[in-house]
Amino acid sequence: MARGRYVFAFSMCLLTILGLLLLRAPDARGQLQTLRLAIPQKGLFDTTMPTVMADKMGFLKEEGIKPEIFWTSGGAETVRVVTAGSADIGLATGTESVITAFVKGSPVRIISSEITGSPDIFWYVRADSPYRAIKDLDGKSVGYSRPGSSTHMILQLAADHYKIKPKLVSVGGPPDSFTAVMTKQVDAGWSIPPFFLDKVEAGEIRIVFKGAELESMKDVSLRVNFANADFYEKNGKLVRSFLKALKRAIDYVYDNPRETTALFAEFNKFSPTQAEAGFKFYPKESLVLSPLSRVDFAVDLALKLKMISKAPTKEELKKLIVVE
C-alpha cells in the first residue's frame, strides 16, 4: 500500500517536471529580452519616430528585443534615469550633457549619434513684431527651453555668430514658449516642427531663424544615444542589435514617407499636412547613427557653459564613446 503511494507521488513529480519543461520550451525559443529605453520629449520626430517605427514594423522583435519605453521631460532627466539604472539606454540627449555626466563620474557610454546638425529647431516672433531676422534681436528677449539644452546651445552660438547680445530667457517647452511670445513676455520664442508650423501658415507668427542656418553646426553630433555602462558591459550584443533595428527603422522611415507621415500624424494627433511639413525638416543624413562627429565641439561648449571645469582626456573619451 505504502509502496503504491510512493510510486504515485514519484510519477506525479515526474509529470509535473515534464509539464514545466514542455511549457518552458517554446518560451525559451521565442523569448524576447526587455530593453528599457528612456526617450525625451514624447512625439518629436527624431526622438520618437525611429523607435516607434522599429517597434511597429517588428524590427526590434526580430532582434529579440521587447522595448519598454519611459518618456522623460529632457536630457537632464534622461541622464539621471540611465545613470541610476532605471533605464538601460537613453536616447536623443545633448552630447555635452552626456559628456558632463561622464566627467562627473556617471557610468554612461555613448553608443551612437542621434542627430547631426540642427535641422529642426527654429525661432519665431509674433506676426506684428518689427523683427525680421535674428540680427534684429540684439538686446531683445529670446526664449530657449532650459539651461544646457540644445536650444540654449544653438542660441548662444547664433549670438556669437551674428555678433548680437540677446537677453536669453528660459521659457520651457514649445507650448510655454508660444504662450510667452503671444503674451509678449519675450520677443522671440522657439519651437520644433511640426509644433506651431500651422501658426506660421496661418500668419500668426513668423520664423526669424532656423538652427540649420548655422554652418558651424552642420557636421556636429548635437544629440546622442547612450547606455548605462554596466548594462553595456554585460549586454553589448543586445545594444548592437538595438542599433541595428534602429538603423533599419530609419531607412524604412525615409523609404516610406507616406506611411511615416501617417504614423507621425496619428502618434501626435496632427493633421497629415502638418506632419508632412514637420517631416520635411529632417534630412536623412541628419539621423545617421555613426560616425559621431565633432565631439570637440560639445566638449568646448560644456567648458564654455561651465558644466565641466576641465576637458576629458583622449583616454577618457575613448572609454566614453563606443560608437562603431
Add this chain to the structure above:
Amino acid sequence: MESWREKALRWIFVAIFLAVIEVIVRLNLVDRIFLTSPSLIAVAAWDELFSGELLSLFLLTAYEVAIAFIVASIVGLCAGCALWRYSLLGRAYDELLGALFASPLILLYPIFLVIFGRGINAIIAMGTLYGMIPIVLNTHQGLRDVDQVYLKVGKGMRLSERQILRHILFPAAWPMIIGGLKLGLTYILISVIALEFLVDIGGVGTLASKGYFWFNTELLYLGVVGAILLSMLFVTLLGKASARLLSRE
C-alpha cells in the same frame, strides 16, 4: 524655553546625518550626480558667496517670501474675520477654500506669468494665493471655535464689539491663527521656490535649477540648503513675533 538637552539632541541628529552623507559620498557608494557631500556643498557655498551671487539670490527669495507673506497675512486675516462675521459667507466659501487648498494650484503658474509678467511679481502673486488660503481657513476656524461663554461674559461686562475682538476673540483664537500663519508661510516658501525652479526666475530656486540641468550637484543642494535656511529664518521670526504678541495679551 528650550532646554540644552533638546538643542543638543537636535544638533547631534543633524551632525550624524551630515556625517553619514559625507561618508557615503566619499566612499563612492552613490553616484555624484545624485548626491554630494556636505563639505563640497560648503566649498560651493563659499565660492558662490565670494562671487556675490549667493547672497543676492538668497535675499531675492527672502524678499519674495516676505512680501507674499505680508500680503497673504493681511488679506487672509481680513477674509477669515469676514467669513466669521458673516456666517452666510462662511458657510458658502469654507468648503470651496478647503477644496482649493487641496488642489495643485502651482499648475496655474502660466496664467500668473501672463497676468503679472515674466518676473518676480508673478512669483509673489502665486505665493500670496498659496499662503492666503490656510490663513483664511484657520482664522475662520479659530474665531468660530471660541467658547460662547467668553463672549457672553464680555457682553455681560458691556464690552464693545471692538473690545470683544481685541480682548476675547483674538487671544482665544490666536493659537489657531498662528497655526494658519505657519502653514501659510510653509506653502509660500514651497510655491516661491518651486516657481523659481520651474521658470528660472528669482533666487535660490534658480540656483537649484541651474544645478539640476547642468549636473552640478553641489549647486543643486546649495539651493536646497538655501531653502531650508530661509524656512528656518522665517519660522523663527514668526515664532518670536507670536510669542511677543501672546505675552502682551
